[in-house]
Amino acid sequence: MFYFRLVRGYRVLDLGRWLLTAAAAAVVAAFLLRALGRALSDPPGSGETVERLLWCLPPLVAIAWFAAVAARALPAQRPERMAGLTAAGAGPRRLRLLIAGEIALACALGALATLLLFLVLRNNIAGPTLAPELGMGVPLPPAAPVALLALLPLAGGIAAGLAVNGTELPPGGEEPARAGRFGPLRTTLAALLAFGGTFTELYALRPAAADDRRPLQLPADLGHTSAALLGGWVAAALGLALLTGPLLAGTGRLIAVGRPSPRRLLAGRGLTGAARALGAPLAVLAFTMAVVLTSVRHWVAPGADGTGPVPATEALLTTGCVVAAVLARLAEIRAGRQPGSAALLRLGAPQRLLFGAALLRWAAAGSVVLATGALTAVLGAGMLS
Numbered sequence: 001m002f003y004f005r006l007v008r009g010y011r012v013l014d015l016g017r018w019l020l021t022a023a024a025a026a027v028v029a030a031f032l033l034r035a036l037g038r039a040l041s042d043p044p045g046s047g048e049t050v051e052r053l054l055w056c057l058p059p060l061v062a063i064a065w066f067a068a069v070a071a072r073a074l075p076a077q078r079p080e081r082m083a084g085l086t087a088a089g090a091g092p093r094r095l096r097l098l099i100a101g102e103i104a105l106a107c108a109l110g111a112l113a114t115l116l117l118f119l120v121l122r123n124n125i126a127g128p129t130l131a132p133e134l135g136m137g138v139p140l141p142p143a144a145p146v147a148l149l150a151l152l153p154l155a156g157g158i159a160a161g162l163a164v165n166g167t168e169l170p171p172g173g174e175e176p177a178r179a180g181r182f183g184p185l186r187t188t189l190a191a192l193l194a195f196g197g198t199f200t201e202l203y204a205l206r207p208a209a210a211d212d213r214r215p216l217q218l219p220a221d222l223g224h225t226s227a228a229l230l231g232g233w234v235a236a237a238l239g240l241a242l243l244t245g246p247l248l249a250g251t252g253r254l255i256a257v258g259r260p261s262p263r264r265l266l267a268g269r270g271l272t273g274a275a276r277a278l279g280a281p282l283a284v285l286a287f288t289m290a291v292v293l294t295s296v297r298h299w300v301a302p303g304a305d306g307t308g309p310v311p312a313t314e315a316l317l318t319t320g321c322v323v324a325a326v327l328a329r330l331a332e333i334r335a336g337r338q339p340g341s342a343a344l345l346r347l348g349a350p351q352r353l354l355f356g357a358a359l360l361r362w363a364a365a366g367s368v369v370l371a372t373g374a375l376t377a378v379l380g381a382g383m384l385s
Contacts, residue, residue, distance in 0.1 A: 013331070017070050018106050020324055024063050025110030025152045027317050031056045032148040033118045033134075040135030059314050060151065062321035064159035065284065067103045069325040071160035073332040096164045104157030111149040118145070182246045182275075190246070194239030198379060200232030236379050240372045241287055245279025247372070248272075251364045262349075266357035271364055274333050278365065281326045286369045288322045290376035291315075 035052035090098065122134050131137070249272050256268025292315045341354055 017073075017324075017328065018102070021063070021067060021070065021103060021106040021156065022110035022113075024059075024066065024317060024321055025107040025156065026114045027313070028056065028059045028063055029111040029114035029149050029152060030118075031059060031314065032151070033114065033145060036144055036148060037118075037133050037135035040138040040140070041132040055314065059317045059321070060155055062288075062318040063107070063152070064155040066321040066325045066328075067107070067156040068159040068163035069281065069328045071099045071103055072163040073328040096161050099164050100157045100161035103160035104153040107156040108153040111152045115145055115149055182249060186242065187246045190239045190242030192239070193235050194243060197232045197234065197236030197239055200228055200235065202232075204228040204232060233379050237287060237290070237376050240376055241283035244283035244286065244368065244372055245275050247368045248278055248282070248365060249275035251368055252361075255360065255364060263353055263356045263360060266353070267360035267364070270337070270357065271361045277329060277333055281322075281329045282365065282369050283372070285322050285326050286373035287376060288319055289369075289373040290380055292319055293373075293377040294380040 032053075035056060038052055086095070118134065122136055122140065252268045252271030252273075252275060254268070255271065256265050260268065344354065345351070
């Protein structure tokens with residue numbers, strides 16, 4: 001009953017979020033079932049089954065991330081509906097379970113659609129090209145696809161349930177008392193990670209001899225990457241990700257430094273206030289962009305087979321989920337900023353002032369993302385050249 005009260009009145013944005021979750025789950029289910037089909041077709045002891053399943057983890061994590069952000073955006077965008085459900089007797093725990101169940105249902109329906117297509121294609125419909133991918137000619141254990149596809153609603157539902165906190169979540173998704181403030185210990189640790197990781201990677205790429213004047217010799221592929229090189233890149237990427245929020249806040253303060261114009265003041269204060277809410281999604285976007293760019297560089301390298309360390313379909317799905325998560329967080333922040341914008345318009349502020357401040361704010365945020373993503377990609381390119 002409570003679920004139908006929540007669904008009633010859904011707008012295009014809400015339905016689009018639900019359908020996007022189901023579609024992404026369907027694609028990840030196809031990855032999982034393909035790994036299962038290849039495991040059935042490969043000879044015993046080939047040792048590639050676990051590797052194929054591991055490559056399904058990035059899109060699975062991306063769906064869980066998108067489910068968490070989308071679930072957290074629902075109370076922010078529909079506070080009146082949450083208030084109505086609370087008045088009808090739904091407490092914070094029931095609301096959390098309700099939203100988590102909705103996300104889990106979308107993931108389950110997407111996985112079920114892919115499973116039906118998988119079973120139909122195995123019924124001597126697919127051609128010889130798809131036969132190894134589907135495991136045709138080999139009996140299918142009934143529990144195997146069910147166990148694999150159960151990961152999708154489980155991951156989506158748990159991520160959505162952990163992301164929503166009905167008692168503490170403010171309308172804008174931000175914490176006003178701590179908006180834009182980052183502890184010096186966290187910022188220092190992030191800077192040390194980024195600097196230390198970069199130094200470690202450059203040290204691992206140094207020439208073997210002191211008098212060697214040749215350019216840096218990079219490993220041929222990821223499988224031959226040294227532990228120091230890989231550890232340095234991971235530490236640098238983590239440090240840059242943790243620095244995204246403080247960089248956004250610092251950029252906002254830099255925009256409003258001195259005696260700013262109203263446009264600069266609105267843009268700087270707005271970016272500083274949204275830094276905490278935007279830091280994590282934009283850090284994930286920058287990291288995903290770096291991984292995809294590094295993979296594209298590997299795909300176009302001479303002699304590459306086109307599959308790369310991250311298959312193109314998985315890279316596209318992961319990027320789509322991360323971008324959708326960022327858009328959901330932006331919609332959440334915009335919903336929290338609407339009362340202030342409406343008050344400025346009532347006081348006589350021109351519409352072009354708010355529009356110009358928004359352009360300046362997002363241009364600054366985009367520059368931070370491009371800078372961190374490009375640096376992460378440059379550091380990661382050393383392992384895949």
